Amino acid sequence: MKTPKVIVVGGGLAGLMAAIRVAESGVATDLFSIVPVKRSHSVCAQGGINAAKNTKGEGDSTDKHLDDTVYGGDFLANQAPVKRMCDAAPGIIDLLDRMGVMFNRTPEGNLDYRRFGGTLYHRTAFAGATTGQQILYALDEQVRRFEAEGKVTKYEGWTFLSAVLDDAGVCRGICAMDLKTMEVRTFPADAAIFCTGGIGAIFGRSTNSVVCTGSAQSALFQQGVHYANGEFIQVHPTAIPGEDKLRLMSESARGEGGRIWVPKQPGDSRAPLTIPKEERFYFLEEWYPKYGNLVPRDVATRAIHRIVFEEKLGAGGDAAVYLDLTHIPREVLNRKLEGILEIYEKFVGLDPRDEPMKVFPGMHYTMGGIWIDNDHAATNMPGIYAAGECEYQYHGANRLGANSLVSCIWGGMVAGPASVKYAKGLDKGWESVPATIFDRERQKQEQVNESLVKQDGPENPITIWKEMGAWMTEHVTVVRHNRNLENTDAKLRELLERYRRINLSDRTKWSNQTLSFARELYNMLVLARVITLGAAARNESRGAHYKPDCPDRDDKHWLKTTRAVWQGGEIRFEYDDVDTSLVPPRQRRYDMTR
Amino acid sequence: MAGKKTVIVRVKRQAAPGQSVRWEEYEMPWRPSLNVIICLRDIAENPVTRDGQKTTPVSYDANCLEEVCGACAMIVNGRPRQACSALVDSLQQPIRLEPLTKFPVIRDLAVDRNSMFMNLRRMKAWVPIDGTYDLGEGPRMSAEQQEKAYPLSRCITCGNCLEVCPQVNQHTQFVGAAILSQVRLFNMHPTGAMHARERLEAVMGPGGVADCANAQNCVEVCPKDIPLTESIAEVNRQAIKQSVMGWLFG
Numbered sequence: 129m130k131t132p133k134v135i136v137v138g139g140g141l142a143g144l145m146a147a148i149r150v151a152e153s154g155v156a157t158d159l160f161s162i163v164p165v166k167r168s169h170s171v172c173a174q175g176g177i178n179a180a181k182n183t184k185g186e187g188d189s190t191d192k193h194l195d196d197t198v199y200g201g202d203f204l205a206n207q208a209p210v211k212r213m214c215d216a217a218p219g220i221i222d223l224l225d226r227m228g229v230m231f232n233r234t235p236e237g238n239l240d241y242r243r244f245g246g247t248l249y250h251r252t253a254f255a256g257a258t259t260g261q262q263i264l265y266a267l268d269e270q271v272r273r274f275e276a277e278g279k280v281t282k283y284e285g286w287t288f289l290s291a292v293l294d295d296a297g298v299c300r301g302i303c304a305m306d307l308k309t310m311e312v313r314t315f316p317a318d319a320a321i322f323c324t325g326g327i328g329a330i331f332g333r334s335t336n337s338v339v340c341t342g343s344a345q346s347a348l349f350q351q352g353v354h355y356a357n358g359e360f361i362q363v364h365p366t367a368i369p370g371e372d373k374l375r376l377m378s379e380s381a382r383g384e385g386g387r388i389w390v391p392k393q394p395g396d397s398r399a400p401l402t403i404p405k406e407e408r409f410y411f412l413e414e415w416y417p418k419y420g421n422l423v424p425r426d427v428a429t430r431a432i433h434r435i436v437f438e439e440k441l442g443a444g445g446d447a448a449v450y451l452d453l454t455h456i457p458r459e460v461l462n463r464k465l466e467g468i469l470e471i472y473e474k475f476v477g478l479d480p481r482d483e484p485m486k487v488f489p490g491m492h493y494t495m496g497g498i499w500i501d502n503d504h505a506a507t508n509m510p511g512i513y514a515a516g517e518c519e520y521q522y523h524g525a526n527r528l529g530a531n532s533l534v535s536c537i538w539g540g541m542v543a544g545p546a547s548v549k550y551a552k553g554l555d556k557g558w559e560s561v562p563a564t565i566f567d568r569e570r571q572k573q574e575q576v577n578e579s580l581v582k583q584d585g586p587e588n589p590i591t592i593w594k595e596m597g598a599w600m601t602e603h604v605t606v607v608r609h610n611r612n613l614e615n616t617d618a619k620l621r622e623l624l625e626r627y628r629r630i631n632l633s634d635r636t637k638w639s640n641q642t643l644s645f646a647r648e649l650y651n652m653l654v655l656a657r658v659i660t661l662g663a664a665a666r667n668e669s670r671g672a673h674y675k676p677d678c679p680d681r682d683d684k685h686w687l688k689t690t691r692a693v694w695q696g697g698e699i700r701f702e703y704d705d706v707d708t709s710l711v712p713p714r715q716r717r718y719d720m721t722r
Numbered sequence: 723m724a725g726k727k728t729v730i731v732r733v734k735r736q737a738a739p740g741q742s743v744r745w746e747e748y749e750m751p752w753r754p755s756l757n758v759i760i761c762l763r764d765i766a767e768n769p770v771t772r773d774g775q776k777t778t779p780v781s782y783d784a785n786c787l788e789e790v791c792g793a794c795a796m797i798v799n800g801r802p803r804q805a806c807s808a809l810v811d812s813l814q815q816p817i818r819l820e821p822l823t824k825f826p827v828i829r830d831l832a833v834d835r836n837s838m839f840m841n842l843r844r845m846k847a848w849v850p851i852d853g854t855y856d857l858g859e860g861p862r863m864s865a866e867q868q869e870k871a872y873p874l875s876r877c878i879t880c881g882n883c884l885e886v887c888p889q890v891n892q893h894t895q896f897v898g899a900a901i902l903s904q905v906r907l908f909n910m911h912p913t914g915a916m917h918a919r920e921r922l923e924a925v926m927g928p929g930g931v932a933d934c935a936n937a938q939n940c941v942e943v944c945p946k947d948i949p950l951t952e953s954i955a956e957v958n959r960q961a962i963k964q965s966v967m968g969w970l971f972g
Contacts, residue, residue, distance in 0.1 A: 148854055163783075164839060166879055167791040225860030228849035228911045230872040237862040255872060261790055262875055269848035276843050284836075308828055337785045371753060372760045372806070373787045463869070467876075471788050474807045475755075541854075590767035633769045634778040638738045639829035642766065642779050 131156065132551035133558055134544075135302055135317040137288045137344060139165025141173075141260070141536035142516025142543075143323030144267035149544025150321075151271075151279040155551060158315060159271065160283045160304055162339045166268045169325050169337035170536070173260020174468055175244060175380030176252035177224075177533035179217035183234075183241055188249040190214045197531060198711045200246040200424045201495070201524020202671035202681060204357065204689070206707035209502050209521050213538045220537050221253050227266040231255050232464065242464070243383045246424040246528040257378055257467035263533060283315075287644055288344045289576075291320060291351055291512060292569045299511030300561045303569045305577075307644055310637045312574045314566040316558040318551035321505075321513040321543045322348065323536075327494050330652045330659070331605070332597015334491035335367055335376040345498055345518050346651035349658065353507045355692040356520040357496035358655070359662035362527055362672050363605050365428035366451050367490030368476060374490030375475055377451055378468050379529040382421040384460065386453045388412050388428075389484075390435055395445040400484045401454065411435055416718050423718045426526040426672040429489040433606050436488075443486055450484035491605055493532065495523040495672065496659070499691055502707065505543035506550070513547045515539030520689075525671020580646055581637075585629030589646045592623050592630065596656055604660050608675050613664035620657050627653065658692045661699055666690065683713055727752040730772065730816040731761050733780050735830050747772040747816065756810035758798060758819065759784055762831075780819075782831035789945055792878030795885075796821060796831045802885040802943055805831075824884050824891075835881050841897040842879075845924045847904040849914045861912035874907040874953065876946045883940035883950055895929030899940035902931055903953035909960060922957075922964045931958045 132155045136147045139161035150157045161168065182188040193214040198207055225231060225239065231253050232240040241250040255262035274280040285307045292301040292314050301316040324344035328336025349355045366381070366388075367374040382388070389408045396403065412431055413420045423431075432449050436442040443450050453461060453469075458481050461469060472480045498507055498514040500521055505513050515536070522535040551557070599619050603612040627650060632642045668682035669675050688703035732747045749772045750764040766779035784794040787806040794805040797820040799813055810817065825833040851857075877900050884890045884898040905921050908914035925931050931954060940950040 152854060163785050163791070163793060164836070164879075166839070167785050167793045169786065169791075171790045171878075172786050172788065219856045222856065222859045223851075223854055226849070226851050226857065226913065228860075228908070228914060230868055230875045233863055233865040233868045235865060237864050255875075258790065258876060261878075262872075265875065266849075269842075270851070272839070272843050273846075273848045273850065276846075337791065338787065339785055370755060372757060372763065375788050467790070471790075474789060475809070477809075588767055590763060594767075633766075633776070636737065636778065639781050639832060641781050 130557040130559065132548065133158070133317045134547050134551055135160065135315060135320040136323060137302065137320060138323035138325060138516070138518070139284070140168035140170040140323060140325050140516060141264055141267060141533060142540045143321070144264070144271050145537045145540025146321045146323055146515055146544040147280055148267065148270050148274065149541055150548055151274040153545065153548045155548050157280045158283060158317065159280055160286050160288060160302070162285070162287050162307065164284045165271065165282070166265065168264060169340050170264040171261040172335065172337060172376065173533055174257045174376060174378035175383065176242065176254035176259045176530045177221065177263065178244065178251050178528070178530040179221045179253060179534065180214065180249070180251055181218050181221065181239070181241060183238060184250045186249050188251055190217065192249065193217065193251065195711055196247045197522070197528055198524065199716060200528040201526050202716050203524065203687065203708060203713040204360070204670060204706060205522055205524030206502050207710040208707055211710055213522055213535060216538050216541070217534045220534060224263055224266060227270060229255055229262050229266045242380060243422060244529040245379050245382070245422045245428070246419070248419070252380070252383065252530040254380060254464070257380055257465045260533060288324070288347065289573045289647070290347050290569060292316070292566055293351065294561060294565050297352065297509060299509060300558055300565060303573050305573070305644065308639050310577070310640055310643065312570055312577065314570050316561060316566065318554055318558050319511045319513060319547035321515060321547050322498060322518055323514070323516045323540065324518045326517045327655060328491055329593070330596065330656050331491040331600045332594055333370070333372070333374050333601070335364060335374050341648040341652055342655045343648040343651040346655040348498065348512065349692070349694050350654060352694060353509050353512060354499035355497065355658055356499035357662070357690050358494070358658045358692055359666055359690060360495035360525050360672050361491060361605060361659065362425055362493035362495060363429045363489045364425055364492035365432055365489050366487040367492070368472065368485070369488050369490070370475065375471055376490070376492065377472065377485060377487050379425070381451060381453060381465060381468065384464055385456050386421065386451055388421055388449055388451055390441045390443050390449050392441070394440050397444050400443070400450055409441065418720065419718050424526055424528060426674070427718050429606055430674060432489055446486070448486040448488050451487045452484035453480055454482060454484060489606065491601060493517065493527055495525060495527055496520045496690070504546035505539060506546060511550065513543040515543040525673060576647065577643060580643060581632060581635050583629070583631060585631050587626045587630040589630050589632070589642065589649050592626060593649055593652070596620065596623055596653060600656055600659070604663055606674065608663050608673065609677065610664055610675070613660055616660045617657060617664070620653055620660065624653050658699055662690050662692060662701065665701055681716070687713065729756060729761060729810055731765070732816045732818045733830065734820040735780065736827055738829055739827060746777060752810070758805035758808040758810070758817065759787060759794065761810065761817070762805070780831060781829040790878060792880035795880040795882055797823070797885070802882040804880060804945055807945070822881055822885050825881060835879070838879050838881060838884070838900065841901045842904060845897070845901055845905050846917065846921050847901070847908055849908060849911050850917055851913070863912065867910070871907055871910050873946070873948055874903055877903060877948055878946060880945065882943040882945065886939035886943050888937050888939070889933050889935050894933050896933035897929050899950040899954060902934070902957050903948060903950050906953040906957050918960065919964065922961050925957055926961050926965060931961055934958070
C-alpha cells in the first residue's frame with residue numbers, strides 16, 4: 129500500500145504553516161529544523177503583518193494592497209501570485225487571531241492596524257513590536273498539537289545536506305545530518321517543501337539570525353534547482369550596527385510617528401536633543417513629502433547613503449542618522465513598540481524614549497530565492513517545493529515592510545496542499561524506491577564530511593566567512609558598480625580556492641559545530657557568486673538593485689526574472705518574462721507629491 | 723598581547739556527556755560593544771588557549787543574537803542569562819562561562835532543553851482550533867486583556883527560570899515557572915479557556931504547580947520580565963478551584 133509522506137525543511141512561519149496544512153490533510157509530515165522550531169529566525173520579525181482589512185474607513189482594499197506591493201517591488205513580481213496572496217491576507221489575519229496571536233486591540237476590542245512603508249493605509253496588524261515572535265509561537269503551538277496527535281514528527285537539531293534524487297531526477301527524500309551525533313541519514317518522502325529562510329550570513333553581518341545562511345538553497349541549486357532574482361537584496365534603512373549582527377529597528381517605529389533626521393551642520397557633535405528644530409534636516413520628509421519617513425526601504429536606504437556619504441551629514445560625524453521617537457508619549461511607545469526599545473536599551477545602553485537612536489542601513493532580506501512556478505510553489509525539479517523567504521515569488525525588486533510574514537504564511541498554505549496533491553498522484557511512492565538511491569546519496573555526503581575533517585590546511589573557516597561578508601557588504605548591497613562586482617566574483621573564486629585548504633581545528637564526531645559551519649560556508653560562497661554575477665549582468669536600476677552607471681529602470685531589456693542555472697559547475701543565467709497582467713508597469717516615483 | 727587592552731574569558735568545557743570537565747582560559751583583543759557571543763567567535767577563529775595550547779572551538783547555542791529566540795542561555799559569571807546581551811564592558815573579568823546545570827550537557831556550553839518543549843506538550847499549551855480553513859474572525863478581546871496576556875506570550879523558553887529554581891532537581895519532575903505561565907496564558911484566551919480543565923488536570927499531576935516552593939528566584943532572572951510568580955499563583959488558584967468544584971460536585 130502507498131502511504132504518502134511529505135518532508136518540510138525549516139520551522140519558521142512558512143515551514144510551520146506548510147506542515148500544518150500537510151498534517152491537516154492527513155498526510156504524514158516530517159519536519160526538519162536546525163534549531164528547535166520555536167527559536168527560528170521568524171522570531172525577529174517585529175513590526176507586523178499586512179492585510180487590507182480596511183478597519184479605519186480609509187477605503188483600503190486587497191487590490192490596493194496588490195498595487196502597493198507590485199509598485200513597491202518595481203514591477204518585477206509576477207502579479208497573479210501576488211494578487212492571490214493579497215486576497216488571502218485578511219483571512220490569514222483571522223486565522224492567526226483564532227490561534228491566539230496577541231495582536232494589539234482597539235478600544236472596541238477589534239484588531240488594531242498601523243501604517244508601514246510604501247503604503248498610505250493603516251494595513252499592518254501587530255503584536256507590540258514582536259509580531260513575528262507571536263505568530264511563530266502560535267504556529268509552533270498548533271504544530272505541537274499535531275505532534276501530540278502523531279501527525280507530525282519533528283527532527284530538531286538536524287541540518288539539511290542534500291535532496292535524494294532518483295535516476296530520473298525526481299526528489300525521493302532528503303539527506304540530513306544530526307548536529308549532535310553528526311550522523312548522516314537519508315529520509316524518504318514523496319515530496320519535500322523547503323522553507324529555509326534568509327541568506328544574511330552571506331553578507332557577514334546582517335539583521336538575520338545565525339542559521340540564515342542560505343546553505344539549503346545553495347545545495348539544492350547545485351543539484352539542479354533554479355534560483356531566481358538572486359541580485360535583489362534588501363538593505364533595511366534602520367539597524368543598530370554591531371560586530372556580531374546588525375540589530376533591526378523596525379519600520380513600525382516610523383509607522384508610529386518616528387522621524388529620521390541629521391543635523392544640518394556637518395559634524396555637529398552636540399547632544400541631539402539640544403539641536404534646535406530649525407537646525408535639523410528631516411531629509412525623508414523633505415525629499416518625499418507624500419510618504420515622508422514611510423518611503424519603501426530601498427528608497428530610504430539610498431537616501432541615508434546619500435546623506436552620509438555624499439552630503440557628509442552623518443549624525444555626530446558618524447555613518448549614522450537619528451531615528452527619533454522622543455516626541456511620542458511614553459505610554460504609546462511602551463504599548464506599541466516596547467520590544468524594539470528594549471533591544472536598543474539592552475544593546476546600546478540608552479533609552480530611546482529619552483534620546484534619538486543612532487541607526488544605519490543593514491542587510492536584511494533577500495527578495496530573490498528558489499525559483500517556483502506561479503501556481504503551485506513547485507520548483508523545476510519534481511517533488512521539490514519552496515515557501516517563505518527562501519523562494520522568490522512575491523516581492524519583486526523590493527519587499528514592502530510587513531509583507532514578509534504574510535508571504536511566508538501564504539507560501540506555506542500554497543506549498544502544503546500542492547505537495548500533498550503531487551504525493552498522492554504519484555504512481556509509485558517512496559516505498560518503491562530502491563535502497564541504493566538513498567545509500568549512494570548518504571555515502572556521498574559522508575565522504576564530504578570525512579574529507580573536511582581530515583584536511584589540515586592553514587585556512588580558518590571563520591576568516592574566510594568574514595572576508596566574504598565584508599566584500600559582499602561593500603560591493604553587492606546598496607550601490608553597485610560593474611567593476612566592483614567583477615572584483616567581488618574574483619574574490620569569491622579566490623575564497624573557494626582557499627576553502628580547499630581549510631582546517632576545522634576540530635576532528636571530533638560529536639556536536640562538531642565547525643564541521644556543519646564549514647559545509648554551510650561552501651554553499652554560501654556558491655550562492656554569493658549567484659548574487660554577484662546576477663547583479664553584474666543586470667545593467668539597469670530597479671528596486672533594491674541600484675547601479676549609478678545605469679540609474680534608470682529599463683523595462684525594454686530588463687523587465688525579466690533572472691533565473692540562475694547550475695550547469696557543470698558553472699553558473700548560467702536565463703531570463704523569463706514577468707507576469708504584468710493586472711497592474712501595467714508605470715514609473716516608480718515616491719517623490720511626487722500627488 | 724602586551725600593552726593592548728584585552729578580554730579574558732574562562733569556559734567550562736566538556737567534550738561530550740560523561741566526559742571529564744575542564745576549564746580553559748582565552749584572551750582576545752578588546753573592542754567596543756563586545757558581547758559574549760563575539761568572544762566565542764573569536765575563539766573559533768583562533769582556537770588557542772591563553773597559555774598557547776591549541777584547542778577546539780567552543781560548542782554553544784545561539785541564533786537571533788537579540789534576545790528574542792532564547793537559544794544562547796548560559797551561566798555568565800555565575801548568573802544564567804542570554805550570552806548575546808551579556809556585554810563584555812559590563813562584566814567582571816575573567817568572564818566565566820558555564821553551561822546551564824538543570825539540563826543535560828551536549829557539549830561545552832550547549833545543553834538539551836527539549837524537556838521544556840515536551841512539558842509544553844504535556845500541558846496542552848495551545849489554542850485548539852477547528853482547522854485552518856476560513857472560519858471568520860477570532861473572538862473579541864479587550865485591549866486590557868490583550869495587555870495582560872501579551873507579556874506572558876513573550877516567553878522565549880530560555881530555561882533561566884528553571885536554572886535558578888531549587889525545586890527543579892533530580893528528585894522532582896517540576897515543569898518550572900515558564901511552563902506554568904504558559905498554562906495561565908492559554909487559560910486566559912477566550913477559546914483556550916474552553917479547555918482550561920484539561921490543562922489544569924495536567925497542572926495538578928506530577929511535576930505540576932504543587933511542586934513550586936515559592937522561592938521566587940524565577941522572576942529575578944527572566945530576561946523578558948514576565949510576572950512568573952503571579953502566573954504560578956494564578957494557576958494554583960485555578961487548580962484549587964477546579965479540584966474543590968470537582969470534590970463538591972464531582
